[in-house]
Amino acid sequence: MTPSSTSDLVLLDDTPSPEWHSGICISDGSVKDPTIADIDARRQAVGQMVAPTAAYADSDMFKLQCSRATTKPAARRWDSHLTAESLARAPGILKVAARFLKRPGIISLAGGLPTPDYFGFRSISAQVPTSNQSILFEDESTITMGIHDIVSENAAFDLSVALNYGQAAGSAQMIRWITEHVELVHNPPYADWDTCLTTGSTDGLYKALRMLCDKNRGDSWMTEEYSYATALETAIPLGIRTVGIKMDSEGLIPGAMDKILTNWDASKIGARKPHVLYTVPTGQNPTGSTQSASRRRAIYDVCQKHDVYILEDDPYYFLQLHARTSNGQPPKLSIGEFLASLPPSYLNIDTDGRVLRLDSFSKVLAPGTRMGWVTASEQMIERFIRHSETASQGPSGFSQAIVYKLVDEKWGHAGFLNWLQRLQAGYTDRRDVMMSAFDKFLPKLIVSWDVPSAGMFCWLKIKYNCHPNAKIYSTLDIEEEIFAACLKRGVLLAKGSWFRAEPDLPLQDVFFRLTFAAASAESIEVAVRAFGTALRTIFGLV
Template sequence: MAPPSALEVFPETDTSTFTVPDRLTIQGIAKRRAASGKLIAGAAAPADIASFKGLNHHIHKSKAKRWEPRMTEEAKSRGGSSLKNAAKFLKTPGLISLGGGLPSADYFPVEEMGFVVPRMPLQGTNKVSTGDSEVDGRPANSTTQITAGKHDMAAGTSAFDIATAFQYGQGHGSAQLLRWLVEHTELIHDPPYADWSCTMTVGNTSAFEMLMRMFAQRGEWILTEEYTFPAMVESAAPMGIKVAAVKMDEGGLLAESLDEVLSNWDETVRGGPKPFVLYTVPTGQNPTGSTQTLERRRAIYAIAQKHDILILEDEPYYFLQMQPYIAGEVTDSQPQSHQDFLTSLVPSYLSLDTEGRVVRLDSFSKVIAPGVRVGWITAPEHICERYHVHSDLSTQSPSGVSQLMLFKLLEETWGHEGYLDWLLHIRREYTARRNVLLLACEEFLPKEVVTWTPPMAGMFMWLKVDWKAHPRFHDGVTLLEVEDELFHRNMAAGTLLMKGSWFVGEKGKGSGAEEMFFRATYAAASFEGIREAVKRFGVAVRELFGLKQEDFGKER
């Protein structure tokens, strides 16, 4: 992901040339900010996203494919909020507004808001986390107190304050935070077409639901992995949208299976037209923990081009990519610099998208906190415009309280560099947690019945259980009966793992009818809790399958 070593020069006219700019860097963001001047954005302010990207940085790139013909009538007919459209007049000098329905900030019962965050880069955290509550000997000066006042903008002490953030906002979110998100997206992914844009969401689940209303009608199908995020299926079902499964292996969705499903689509048998939307979680996939390689992503993108598919790239776990796990060893070969970290990441679909056929869903849920309910999509401008018009008349915008907190943290305290430090930190923490789970599986699980592939990202591991080894398999016991019995035996032992059948995308289809899985997570329990939970699961498996119980001695 390093910038090009030499500048390319392309013809602009018969008599002139232009130079392709270097890829955006953290230093380049600072220069762009200095050149653009101070950002002034009051209540419900519109956002000039093109200026956030840099006016001349993308002129050499081609424009995105147009998706309006594929949009639903609902999406195409939305006219937006007439009241919010009037917000552009609030910048008129000397204007006294009696038009807007904005309550007076004088009556917001919050004068100041404060919180404490880690200071980047983290100091005194060389020890591997235990997952418990102690601070690991971190020095007292490793935190920063952040304070936001009601009228900081008027006082000239901040570009965002309580009086503005707590007001009604535009569907695309506040200009102050949106600028940071646009810069982050360009810094990490550098979308290779010109007219990409970003708009905020209230999280990826909401974003998916709204995108389905934009691109799928009742009775139509979408494509996804054969095991997938249940909330996606459960969101689509009430809208009458059906899910077609694409086979997977340990590396995630299979390009050849995607091609096969699309090439052999029979509208009469399926009862609906050939789908043109693919929903995928490419990195640390929920539930399987699989991560698609760059080669796999390129192959899938090529299939999407062949069949004119729109890819919904759901990536809450993208920055939780890890070093390979070596059985029996705990390595600490983590990236030591921002550039090493960025280079280590598998390139996103967005970074491969030359045609504007990817809608990337990003979220702070797994890297900051789920409760902030702030995310964003990156897509062609015309898709983002339709999305935030929808937001104006539904979710309105993400919580202003959350946006203010994130702005104070990401913009004014950490900056882009500090955020990368934080991502490096949680990558190390989740890697340590993954390794504890894998070591426990090697120690406590009967490998003749339970097998797994070490995850390369995210917070989940997919445990395959050979249900055909069950003593009553030849007497006609079913997969779902064995799964349910093991689930309840494990619960009785004091451990919860999720049934694999809950994650089947196309019910009754694919390998879900032949293979049995359980999903484990290493996200939250203490290290000792992870070990004990795996030990209890091993006991439950041995009991159910009539295997000899092992004597593991006293707990460590």
């Protein structure tokens, strides 16, 4: 039986959707970049959001008119890249039926939605930093959401909605905020983009791989030669071959990727030519490298040439590590200056709709929210939601409720962007502490590193051939000796070999990944000093 198409299922709900668009951010027929003022004006024009339990929502309901301008192209279709599993997934009939709930006065005897009267929670609250025009966030205040705030306080969201069953794409309230955020930060250059929530980037990546790669057709994918360990571990049990691409200080080298793809011989290699690239372009995990704007465009060009779909995993995008000003203070930027200081994302330069971007609150609010989002063409988001409907569904209602209260009602977009500036300043301080410790305690004769300009990681290269027994010890032996010596001194480092995209190949170099994200300044100094002592002892430099 052929699965029902989306167009077939539209007939299940003949109630017109509200027209929530506006002409804001179009002046004299010309399109300009969206601003917070445009978003505020649009919200004012359309009035209070009405989104009851299990309300359907997509980005097109909340976009500014400039995001949907007819001058923008439509995304390509990616049927040839999708797996048979993904193509076979049909919309969840109960999720589609929930769209009838928006009809005024309807009495539902269809869905198994519990009454909020029997929920075990009447309200939730949290202490949060207070946002204002400063980026210091020194004061705190309380945010609270009750069970019936929509009725009693004319609120847009409450626990009666957040804690009930909902759409796999996420609540309409969070979809609106995410859509506006994407407009402000990335402003995709094609018209039919969409977004939906995830339970974090790892969840998003797993579903994307199931959509795009199939071991039964011999699929492979590409990533940096050293890549996020969990991403690599996700692909292995799926039977997907990983191809590592050479890197330099700016990350993945486009010429190296082009050479591999141009010379690919499926009969000799035993796998189809890779049609998916997974990349962490900012503060890359584990190397800390950041692709420049020109590097990103060059990689995108290679992907266009070979028809490669891009998975852009960018959890460190906002953790740009800037130099201090002359007075030793972090630069304080206006919202416009801050947005302009960010590198162009792949989503921002994606004229084809060939990018699925993964974002997350984990690195900017808290990992335990287990909430992120993906942005891609409508076709790809629709397929993504089909996977979510029979797997994780959407993020926890508690997470959606408390994050909404913080980033939408309490902070707003301006407050959130100011918060990100605070994070940048804090992580820059931590990075600088680690760089200072490297200069003081590490033997530069055998250790080298680049100063990361984003993210949480430093990547150190060890000149293993300076080891007294380099002629008889393998690189893995030397790496293990250093690792064990540091562990004996109370310091845990991450081995570079843990992140190899192709671990079956001989290890050519010895690297270690160090993070400055959590340890105190004092602990960083103690750990780096111990690392330096271990290296000097092992390499006979004492």
